[in-house]
Amino acid sequence: MNKIGKPNLEIFSETLLSEAKKNKDIIVVTSDSRGSGKLVPFGKELPDQIIEVGIAEQNLVGVSSGLAAGGKIVFGVSPASFLTARSLEQIKNDVAYSDRNVSLIGISAGISYGQLGSTHHSIHDFATLRAINNMTIVAPADNFEASQAIKQSVSYDHPLYIRYGKKPMMDIHPPGTEFKIGKSIVVKKGEDLTIVATGETLQRAYLASEILKESNIHCSIISMHTIKPFDKKTFIEFSKNSKAILTVEEHSIFGGLGECCASLIAQNNINVKLKILGIPDEYMINGSQADVLDHYEMSPEKIAKISKDLLNK
């Protein structure tokens, strides 16, 4: 059984603090979000490297862009829901179009806020940011990916969005795994179907594969941590050699991982079954993150059941 690690959000803040201690040009910008971003220790240890703009997400993104224009390596940290909706125009113009070295960190992403409801959910962020030119989108799955994403973002000179959840995550990747923004990680290989997951749903896909193994069904699992630029090569290779593809994401079924995969399958004339799991287009049910994901067919058991159905087993 894999070990349960820390919340990715904690890994983010610890890694960023460690990087910022080594590099004085790293500046964090928060919108009354240092508590929810686990950045209180950062603020205490490096008070000269944190800018607080108050509850003003548009300003947070604009100020981040200006700091980057002044040569800083900037991390704009705010709840993913507000950051990628309210400040969308600032992201589009002041970060992406202006090509600034800003990493936008969407905290408590997806449906991490659970019962706080749809105002606080970001099930639109992949879709909206995918349609913005010059944006890179990363959704780390486990602590390893969470930490690597931040380490690489320091030297990533272009607009970047990384989303983090706040529940402890299972360690998926063994030591020595290679992480590179834009390159997916093949977690395991199996000849029956391929499950592609992004962010924290990877854990659920992984657990589903363990259930399927008991029925002698062998899956490939791909961690598609980078939603854009999409690792087309790996995905197409697996699509061509799988009996079915199942995608799992903590996001609307529109405009995210699943539709990206569907587009690649269709445009490359690949004859493979596809099922997209995500949040459907409806008034969302309320509940904890785990209960809501379970409700929308993303429990490990349900993912395993849907996989079997896809394979007619």
Place this chain on the structure above:
Amino acid sequence: MDLNQLKIKSLEYRKTILDIIYKSGAGHTGGSLSCIDILNVLYNKVLDINPKNFNEKDRNHYIHSKGHSVEALYTVLCDQGFFSRKDLEKLNHFNSHFIGHPTRKILGIEHNTGALGHGLSVAVGLALSKKIDQKTNKVFSLLGDGELSEGSVWEACTTASKYHLDNLIVIIDRNDLQITGKTEEVNPIEPIDKKFASFGFETISTNGNNISELLNVFKEIPIQKNKPTVIIAKTTKGSGVSFIENQINWHHKVPSEDEYGRAISELNEKLNSYE
């Protein structure tokens, strides 16, 4: 450069603005003419930004938040040698970087603007970076008066005030008009000075189409240590051409051949008075 030379520049710049808008068939005539004297004084007397130092980190900065008045900015940057007049003639051509709003694809332009209410936050971020680096460089940003309805402008003001950004100089091109009509009828924004003052700025008003007044104002900045400055520059939309001044329809009207001819004649007459 003395006062007369600057005044001549302003007339020449107006001719260039009209020329590039007329030839390219598009542009924001009224707003470009209202802010041109401010840009003239900034680039010729205040900013010390030129093609040689533009890629250096330690210099002053200028963010053109009212991005639609890009023809004024192109005109002044061209005169400063950032690009040739021949390049500028490509305005609005297919595959040209000279488009209807500023982009960093053109040397001399600091930031991509066009959507209103964005420039000030970026200027605040730049000014913060100077403070962090303990540099004395200043950051200037020009905003339109209609732009002040954008809430993000006031978000930026709170941060400028909180961090005591006395290296931030905001200039309001107060020409009283926006695309629909008078600013005070579309969505009243007065009292501008009291609003900025209550957000922690030191405010000063001037005639933004008067070169000597502008020179005097820029000599005084920052007005007060530890506080950001706002200069409310009272201007005339379409300033310098009698039949364009204060006319709502000249917000982005392109002169006809006849209008272009009359405008250039009027400006030439004024130029002749200096010779």
